[in-house]
Amino acid sequence: MSSKQTDIVLSVRDLRIVLDPSxxxxxxxxxxxxxxxxxxxxxxxxxxxxxxxxxxLLAYQRRGAKVAGGHVDIDGADVLSASRMxxxxxxxxxxxxxxxxxxxxxxPALRIGDQLMEILNEHSFGSSSADRAAxxxxxxxxxxxxxxxxxxxxxxxxxxxxxxxxxxxAMAMANRPKLIVLDEPTTALDVTTQAHVLDTVRxxxxxxxxxxxxxxxxxxxxxxxxxxIAVMYAGRLVEIGRKEELFxxxxxxxxxxxxxxxxxxxGERALHGIPGWAPRPGQRVKGCAFTPRCDWRIDKCATEFPxxxxxxxxxxVRCWRWQEVKAQSPAGDAPLRVKxxxxxxxxxxxxxNVQDVTAFYQSKEILHGVGANLCEHRCLALVGESGxxxxxxxxxxxxxxxxxxxxxxxLGGKALARESRGRTRDQRQAIQYIFxxxxxxxxxxxxxxxxxxxxxxxxxxxxxxxxxxxMVKVLDQVALDASLLNRxxxxxxxxERQRIAIARALAAEPTVLICDEVxxxxxxxxxxxIIELLAQLQLETGVSMLFxxxxxxxxxxxxxEVAVMNDGRIVELGLVDAVLEDPxxxxxxxxxxxxxxxxxxxRI
Amino acid sequence: xxxxxxxxxxxxxxxxxxxxxxxxxxxPLVARGRREWVQTIIGAWSLRRTKIGLSMFLALxxxxxxxxxxxxxxxxxxxxxxxxxxxxxxxxxxxFLGRDVLTRVLYGGxxxxxxxxxxxxxxxxxxxxxxxxxxxxxxxxxxxxxxxLDVVLAFPSIVLAMLFVxxxxxxxxxxxxxxxxxxxPRIARVTRAATVELVARDFVRAAAAxxxxxxxxxxxxxxxxxxxxxxxxxxxxxxxxxxMIAALSFIGFGMQPxxxxxxxxxxxxxxxxxxxxxxxxxxxxxxxxLTISTNLMADGLARAMMGIDRDTAVx
Numbered sequence: 001m002s003s004k005q006t007d008i009v010l011s012v013r014d015l016r017i018v019l020d021p022s023x024x025x026x027x028x029x030x031x032x033x034x035x036x037x038x039x040x041x042x043x044x045x046x047x048x049x050x051x052x053x054x055x056x057l058l059a060y061q062r063r064g065a066k067v068a069g070g071h072v073d074i075d076g077a078d079v080l081s082a083s084r085m086x087x088x089x090x091x092x093x094x095x096x097x098x099x100x101x102x103x104x105x106x107x108p109a110l111r112i113g114d115q116l117m118e119i120l121n122e123h124s125f126g127s128s129s130a131d132r133a134a135x136x137x138x139x140x141x142x143x144x145x146x147x148x149x150x151x152x153x154x155x156x157x158x159x160x161x162x163x164x165x166x167x168x169x170a171m172a173m174a175n176r177p178k179l180i181v182l183d184e185p186t187t188a189l190d191v192t193t194q195a196h197v198l199d200t201v202r203x204x205x206x207x208x209x210x211x212x213x214x215x216x217x218x219x220x221x222x223x224x225x226x227x228x229i230a231v232m233y234a235g236r237l238v239e240i241g242r243k244e245e246l247f248x249x250x251x252x253x254x255x256x257x258x259x260x261x262x263x264x265x266x267g268e269r270a271l272h273g274i275p276g277w278a279p280r281p282g283q284r285v286k287g288c289a290f291t292p293r294c295d296w297r298i299d300k301c302a303t304e305f306p307x308x309x310x311x312x313x314x315x316x317v318r319c320w321r322w323q324e325v326k327a328q329s330p331a332g333d334a335p336l337r338v339k340x341x342x343x344x345x346x347x348x349x350x351x352x353n354v355q356d357v358t359a360f361y362q363s364k365e366i367l368h369g370v371g372a373n374l375c376e377h378r379c380l381a382l383v384g385e386s387g388x389x390x391x392x393x394x395x396x397x398x399x400x401x402x403x404x405x406x407x408x409x410x411l412g413g414k415a416l417a418r419e420s421r422g423r424t425r426d427q428r429q430a431i432q433y434i435f436x437x438x439x440x441x442x443x444x445x446x447x448x449x450x451x452x453x454x455x456x457x458x459x460x461x462x463x464x465x466x467x468x469x470x471m472v473k474v475l476d477q478v479a480l481d482a483s484l485l486n487r488x489x490x491x492x493x494x495x496e497r498q499r500i501a502i503a504r505a506l507a508a509e510p511t512v513l514i515c516d517e518v519x520x521x522x523x524x525x526x527x528x529x530i531i532e533l534l535a536q537l538q539l540e541t542g543v544s545m546l547f548x549x550x551x552x553x554x555x556x557x558x559x560x561e562v563a564v565m566n567d568g569r570i571v572e573l574g575l576v577d578a579v580l581e582d583p584x585x586x587x588x589x590x591x592x593x594x595x596x597x598x599x600x601x602x603r604i
Numbered sequence: 605x606x607x608x609x610x611x612x613x614x615x616x617x618x619x620x621x622x623x624x625x626x627x628x629x630x631x632p633l634v635a636r637g638r639r640e641w642v643q644t645i646i647g648a649w650s651l652r653r654t655k656i657g658l659s660m661f662l663a664l665x666x667x668x669x670x671x672x673x674x675x676x677x678x679x680x681x682x683x684x685x686x687x688x689x690x691x692x693x694x695x696x697x698x699x700f701l702g703r704d705v706l707t708r709v710l711y712g713g714x715x716x717x718x719x720x721x722x723x724x725x726x727x728x729x730x731x732x733x734x735x736x737x738x739x740x741x742x743x744x745x746x747x748x749x750x751x752x753l754d755v756v757l758a759f760p761s762i763v764l765a766m767l768f769v770x771x772x773x774x775x776x777x778x779x780x781x782x783x784x785x786x787x788x789p790r791i792a793r794v795t796r797a798a799t800v801e802l803v804a805r806d807f808v809r810a811a812a813a814x815x816x817x818x819x820x821x822x823x824x825x826x827x828x829x830x831x832x833x834x835x836x837x838x839x840x841x842x843x844x845x846x847x848m849i850a851a852l853s854f855i856g857f858g859m860q861p862x863x864x865x866x867x868x869x870x871x872x873x874x875x876x877x878x879x880x881x882x883x884x885x886x887x888x889x890x891x892x893x894l895t896i897s898t899n900l901m902a903d904g905l906a907r908a909m910m911g912i913d914r915d916t917a918v919x
Contacts, residue, residue: 400809420813428815441806445828455814508814 007036009178009211010057010095015070017052017061024282026065027053027235031308034179037209039202041222041243043258044232045523047280051100053232054181054215056080058091075178093123096172098182102164106156112167113152116140119174139170143200162193166200173204179211186221190385191550195594198225217524220262220553220596223247228314231255234279234289236305241315251310251317251326253296261528263553265580265597271557273529277493288319296321349375351544352397352431352512357407359389359396367392367568369407374512379538379545381555381576383591384565391436393565394514394548398433399423411512429459432505436517438497442489448500449485455508474503477540478533495526502533506541513538514546519554531557552595556580564588641831647908648901654908657900664894668713675707679864687873687880696882699873705883711864713890719780719858720845726784727791727841732834734788735795736822740803750796753789761786762851769857779858783848787841794837798830832909839902843895850891866891 015030027049034040044050052065057072059079072079074094082090091097099105107115116139120132140147143166156164165185172180182201186194202225205212214222222229223243230240231254239252250256260272276293285291291301300320310316319325352374359367367389374380384390395401397409399420409416411430417423432455435441442451452471456462462470472482478499489497498518505513515534519527535558538545547559555562555576562579564572564587572585583589648654676694677683681703684691688698696705738749756764765782772778802808803826811821852858853867861868866887873883 398813400813420815423815425815428813433810433813435806435810437806441810443807443811443825443829454811454816458814458816504810 008033009036009038009075010034010213011071011073012053012057013071013073015053015056015072016068017049017056017065018068019281020064020066022282023068025068025235025284026281027056029305030070030232030235030237032230032237032240034211034213037205037211038228039205039212039214039222039226040240041219041226041229042213042215042232043217043219043222043229045217045258045278045525047234047278048232049235049281050215050217050232051183054183054213055097057179057181057213058095058097059087060091089123092119092172092177093175094177095179095181096175096177098165098168098172098180098185100184101188102168102185103156103161103188105168106164108156111153111155112159113149115156116152116167116171116174119171123175125175135174139174142173142204143167143170144196145170160193161189162196165189165193165197169197169200169204173208173210176208177210179213180205182212182214184216187217191552191591191594191596192385194221194596198596201225218262218596219258219524223596231258234284235281236289236318237316238290238319239317241310241317245315249326249329251315251322252319253294253321253325254290256325257293258525261525263528263531263551263557265553265556265592265595271528271531273527273532274525275529277495277526278523296325351376351412352546353408353410353413354393354397355408355410357393357396357405357409359392359401359406360404361392362403365568367396370565370568370570372563372570372573374544374546375561376544377538377542378561379547379559381559381562382546382548382565383550383552383555383562385550385591387567388565389568390548390550390565391516392568394433394516394546397512397546398431398514399428400433425459429455429508430511431514432508432510432512433514434498434501434505434516434518437521438489438494438501439521441501442497444489446488447485448487448489448492451489451500452485452504452507455504459508470507474507477506477537478503493526494522495529498522498526498530499533502530502537506537510543512544512546514548516548517550520550527554534558552580552591553597564591641835644832644835644905644909648904651904651907653900654904657897657904660893660897661901664713664890664897665717667710667890668717671710671713675704675710677704677707679703679708679711680862681707687876687883689880690882696886697880699869699880699883700876705869705873705886708864708869709866709886709890712866712869712887713894715853715859715863715865716846716849716867716891716894719776719783719849720842723780723783723845723849724787724838724842726781727787727845728834728838730784731788731791732795732827735792736799736826738792739796739799740818740822740826742800746796749792753792756785757789759786761848765848765852766855766857769852774857774860776859779849779852783845783852786848787844791834791837791841794833795830798833799826802826802829832905836902836906836909839898839905843898843902846891846895846898 011033013031015027016025017027018025030053032040042050042054052061055061056067057074057079059072059082061067067080070080074090077090077094079090106112113136116136117132120135125132125135137147145151145163145166159167168185186197189197198221201212204210214225216222219229226243228240228242229246231238231252233254239246239250239255246255247259250259257272257274261274263271274293279285279289285302287303288301288305291297294301296319298320306318306320308316308318309322350373354370354372357367357370358365370389370393372380382390382393392401396405399416399418401418405418411427416427420428449471452474453467456467456470471485475482475484480496480499480503484492489500492500519530522530531554534545534547537543538558547555549555559576562574562576563570564579564585566587572579572583572588579588580592583592682701683694683704684698684702686698686700686702688694688702690697694704694706696709699705699708734749734753738746761783764786765779768782769778808821808825811825849858850867853865854871856871859865859868861872869887870884873880877884
């Protein structure tokens with residue numbers, strides 16, 4: 001990629017965006033440029049200000065935010081000072097936007113053909129309506145959708161999630177813009193669909209020389225797509241550089257830690273979380289906001305934010321010690337994991353035995369004769385896309401499935417009742433369930449003490465002191481301080497809440513721990529920390545674990561066995577290493593190929 | 605569509621569920637008044653309408669409770685000719701039997717308050733219990749409870765009360781019960797709607813999974829989370845209770861003569877409204893002021909709960 005000034009399509013200088021009345025900064029000092037035909041990945045954790053920065057390129061701020069300074073130039077047009085009329089031409093003409101959730105962004109009352117035609121009409125594309133109709137057909141072909149009348153007459157709800165996102169991309173590409181802003185367009189999609197959408201975006205930008213800004217929280221997603229990557233933390237750009245350089249040796253400690261937190265499907269690299277969590281606007285410290293979580297911090301970090309520095313104009317980093325960081329080669333250590341030689345099959349070691357289980361949702365059959373074994377001291381990962389029945393199976397085992405189940409689920413050789421109420425106290429104690437969202441699994445009206453007391457009071461007869469002791473112990477197991485006992489869940493961060501949920505499960509001293517997508521609501525760095533914790537807990541307590549996830553890359557770090565599910569069936573069952581290295585089922589192969597991973601091995 | 609119960613990271617995570625705005629160090633260790641209804645009350649208090657409503661209510665309550673100690677006469681004492689206009693010895697004139705209107709006004713509020721509050725409490729207790737059970741049980745239990753309540757709802761509440769009172773006679777407990785029952789369906793609906801939404805949350809499942817009994821789930825997991833809408837409902841229902849109690853007294857099914865009661869007074873003295881209006885106007889104004897005050901309070905609570913008027917500057 002050349003860095004001549006002439007081929008710069010977008011340049012952002014010193015962009016500062018604040019919350020309106022309070023003046024708290026969401027973004028500050030953001031500067032970057034995008035060249036002709038280049039894809040820039042903008043990566044950051046939640047609340048890092050990446051979406052706010054991205055929508056500002058279109059001179060749009062969500063309610064309560066406003067631009068407090070800076071310049072955005074697209075192809076010579078100053079966007080931030082443009083008049084309303086000029087903006088109408090710029091948006092959708094020079095620059096366009098692909099939203100996070102196409103299902104919410106498309107108008108549900110308009111046929112997709114009409115919606116696509118609207119943007120062409122609005123910008124008076126071509127010279128006649130025949131031109132526009134031809135362009136419409138072409139657009140649909142570009143995003144690999146049929147352009148027949150029947151398809152164009154469909155309403156958004158009649159399309160799949162992937163198709164909706166393609167329509168949104170087609171809409172963004174309609175007037176052949178210079179730059180397209182993609183705001184996490186695949187976050188709501190399954191990996192397979194995500195892979196297809198990413199392919200489409202890549203092809204379009206390559207074929208038509210369109211530049212793109214791809215906003216995402218997941219570095220692995222942009223690993224194949226982007227030419228350069230910009231990393232944001234707490235509203236500031238901390239590093240921007242060529243993809244290869246960033247992945248092989250980033251100069252900013254945060255970028256390095258972030259890369260270490262991305263699950264590795266090859267299992268060669270250990271997963272490391274970053275302690276703490278990213279500060280939200282208003283709670284950011286003076287100086288470099290990463291200081292409290294940084295291993296490299298010096299006194300200067302807490303008082304002064306470092307300037308943009310770097311080897312050349314395409315690779316810039318904002319860290320006082322970037323040269324020292326650069327000098328140290330990235331560490332890669334072996335993962336902490338129990339290696340096992342064989343799939344467990346002996347009856348005496350089986351803890352949970354699932355045989356021929358068929359489950360219904362209302363009258364619809366959603367699990368079809370599923371069978372699996374969970375062994376002592378093992379972790380079985382249950383992998384599949386949404387709708388594959390993995391959560392249903394986990395809930396059946398936990399006694400949380402509301403509808404009809406046939407087949408048998410045994411715990412230690414004894415058949416379990418369908419609902420947890422029908423089970424004995426010992427059975428309920430033995431199986432503990434951790435829910436997907438820590439925002440909904442903890443009663444907001446209870447203190448952490450009350451939350452932890454619930455399982456303890458039900459399963460054990462303890463006096464006050466013993467109970468308190470037990471609580472402190474389980475909090476210690478999940479690396480939380482006992483001072484949290486008097487807090488309410490809303491006073492904790494997402495990662496801390498999930499730790500509380502884990503602590504609550506541990507307080508019952510279970511033999512089986514069911515983790516249902518426990519990291520899907522968390523940031524990458526926090527996810528890694530939770531996975532580390534679970535792997536360590538399994539090692540220490542010897543609890544059997546059922547780890548439900550949609551992310552194949554995660555399972556190496558925590559599980560020994562894996563069951564791949566699709567459409568309510570288990571399509572492949574085996575040891576993690578064997579399945580990931582030599583998948584047998586076609587579905588597993590496809591899933592593996594579609595899972596984004598680092599370092600990028602792009603399939604083009 | 606890929607958005608199911610087990611979709612990946614939800615991009616539409618509601619703002620309220622995001623991480624706390626304060627850093628942990630800034631949050632005091634001792635929990636603040638985090639109970640929702642306490643917060644609602646604090647929020648409501650910041651609104652002027654709530655302050656006005658509450659002061660009016662307290663003033664009227666003081667009149668109803670302590671008024672009798674400053675009343676110049678006994679409530680059934682004859683002090684002058686019937687329907688006398690106000691004079692120095694009877695400031696608001698006399699009623700149809702020649703009793704002092706001021707005295708009877710000072711005595712006549714307590715029954716309105718006591719019966720109104722009692723009826724509301726009965727309505728809340730019955731409605732909330734049915735609503736909780738209905739919202740949690742769903743399926744046939746839900747259906748039968750809600751359809752039964754629809755039947756109650758189908759009767760105009762005053763007709764329902766009159767029906768039972770005319771059969772069993774004008775007993776106070778019956779009036780209170782009937783007014784309470786007439787509130788029950790609406791309160792149950794509000795409760796049920798809030799419960800259904802909460803029961804879908806994972807913390808209720810989590811409690812069920814470890815074997816917390818249903819009764820405890822409803823009382824300790826669900827109820828604290830719906831305290832705010834119930835508080836608002838209480839304020840609103842109190843207004844209706846007062847109106848209904850007064851109305852029942854007015855048509856002769858409530859307090860019986862010779863008791864002093866605002867509703868009853870309006871009825872007794874309305875024939876002479878043109879010659880001695882004070883005997884009617886005084887209780888009318890007081891009942892009107894009371895319902896306005898409770899309504900203002902309920903409105904303030906509702907606004908505080910829903911975040912209207914609240915400073916929404918944060919994020």
